[in-house]
Amino acid sequence: MDGDEPLGGEWNYDEQNRQFPGTDYEAPDPPEFEPDDLTRRTREWVDETFAGDYDTDPPGVGWADPEPFRWPVTREAALAALEDFCEHRLVEFGPYQDAMLSGEPAMNHALLSGAMNLGLLHPREVIERVVDAATVDPDVPLSSLEGFVRQVLGWREFVRHVYRESMPELAGANQLDHHERLPECYWTGDTDMACLADAVEGVRTRGYAHHIERLMVLSNFALLYGVDPAELNEWFHATYVDAYHWVTTPNVVEMGSFGAGVFATKPYAASANYIDEMSDHCGGCRFDPDATTGADACPFNALYWEFLDRNADELRSNHRMGLVYSHLDGKDEASIAAIRDRAETVRDRLDRDEL
Numbered sequence: 001m002d003g004d005e006p007l008g009g010e011w012n013y014d015e016q017n018r019q020f021p022g023t024d025y026e027a028p029d030p031p032e033f034e035p036d037d038l039t040r041r042t043r044e045w046v047d048e049t050f051a052g053d054y055d056t057d058p059p060g061v062g063w064a065d066p067e068p069f070r071w072p073v074t075r076e077a078a079l080a081a082l083e084d085f086c087e088h089r090l091v092e093f094g095p096y097q098d099a100m101l102s103g104e105p106a107m108n109h110a111l112l113s114g115a116m117n118l119g120l121l122h123p124r125e126v127i128e129r130v131v132d133a134a135t136v137d138p139d140v141p142l143s144s145l146e147g148f149v150r151q152v153l154g155w156r157e158f159v160r161h162v163y164r165e166s167m168p169e170l171a172g173a174n175q176l177d178h179h180e181r182l183p184e185c186y187w188t189g190d191t192d193m194a195c196l197a198d199a200v201e202g203v204r205t206r207g208y209a210h211h212i213e214r215l216m217v218l219s220n221f222a223l224l225y226g227v228d229p230a231e232l233n234e235w236f237h238a239t240y241v242d243a244y245h246w247v248t249t250p251n252v253v254e255m256g257s258f259g260a261g262v263f264a265t266k267p268y269a270a271s272a273n274y275i276d277e278m279s280d281h282c283g284g285c286r287f288d289p290d291a292t293t294g295a296d297a298c299p300f301n302a303l304y305w306e307f308l309d310r311n312a313d314e315l316r317s318n319h320r321m322g323l324v325y326s327h328l329d330g331k332d333e334a335s336i337a338a339i340r341d342r343a344e345t346v347r348d349r350l351d352r353d354e355l
């Protein structure tokens with residue numbers, strides 16, 4: 001703050017934080033940590049107890065992280081991870097916050113949620129250190145600093161409050177009455193959809209996907225398909241290094257699945273257009289992001305329009321959805337029939353785990 005006013009004159013710099021860096025951009029490497037004895041033993045135990053694939057007998061839920069080991073699991077390593085973020089990724093954190101690049105699960109994100117959730121770092125000290133770093137480094141734009149502080153002080157604390165206020169109902173909330181099962185490819189990564197395959201690969205390898213992959217790829221697709229929010233929540237709990245009920249559940253059931261309407265004012269539902277704009281995935285994908293119908297059309301598109309059509313009674317009166325419903329209403333009967341047809345084919349293939 002600058003007295004009673006926000007520093008720089010604006011409360012929010014999101015407008016500057018939706019840039020795409022270009023397909024040849026290489027994000028800084030995340031930090032590496034030499035595993036200590038306890039970490040090594042834990043890793044062995046994880047591999048002995050849980051390792052395996054979805055279709056191995058007995059089925060496994062992945063494997064311990066590969067070398068180099070990227071997660072801070074001690075106070076000392078967590079402080080080093082915080083320094084690494086301030087030094088190498090804070091400058092571009094803001095502008096590329098929403099961008100997705102194949103094989104770059106971390107981009108310029110902080111990778112500090114696990115350390116904070118485990119109590120290795122206090123959120124206040126994270127904010128203070130980042131503010132100090134931005135104060136002495138003229139290269140850190142205000143949009144990066146404001147964006148980061150808002151994530152931690154705004155979102156993280158707010159989500160905790162939502163959990164305290166909305167449990168236990170929130171865990172089972174399902175206001176859109178969605179009951180599809182989670183497609184197998186969330187466990188195996190085996191799908192022709194490049195964005196989904198890449199996000200799942202990050203999760204299978206390191207238990208991590210960044211916020212936009214979680215929200216606009218993994219949850220968005222499950223939402224459009226109509227996956228039961230509780231089942232999606234279970235998947236996030238089983239597969240992420242930073243999963244804790246108090247933070248995963250509000251994010252998955254409410255933000256990602258629009259399960260309860262306790263704070264989300266509309267569903268985070270988007271077609272392939274968003275993913276094409278913010279990522280490099282569509283260029284190399286077998287599906288066409290510009291097509292809605294036909295065998296090569298990106299499955300996001302028909303499912304998106306079908307989602308709006310299917311949930312019109314619930315969503316049409318929401319003033320934030322007016323524009324998208326005007327686009328749906330602009331489609332003639334033949335187009336709607338073709339969309340339903342394509343959505344049905346996509347659903348069939350998801351049923352058979354062949355998408």
Ligand SMILES: Cc1cc2nc3c(=O)[nH]c(=O)nc-3n(C[C@H](O)[C@H](O)[C@H](O)COP(=O)(O)OP(=O)(O)OC[C@H]3O[C@@H](n4cnc5c(N)ncnc54)[C@H](O)[C@@H]3O)c2cc1C
Binds near residue numbers: 110159
């Ligand atoms: C469907 C879905 C599931 C999620 N599940 C989890 C989870 O299990 N555990 C978890 O800690 N976060 C979760 N989040 C929030 C957010 O995506 C992660 O905190 C973030 O991606 C962690 O990576 P990072 O440390 O690199 O974060 P950055 O993108 O660098 O952000 C910095 C910090 O801001 C905080 N933050 C940002 N957004 C949120 C948010 N919506 N809720 C809470 N904290 C936030 C985190 O502490 C994070 O470390 C989820 C979001 C979605 C949409």
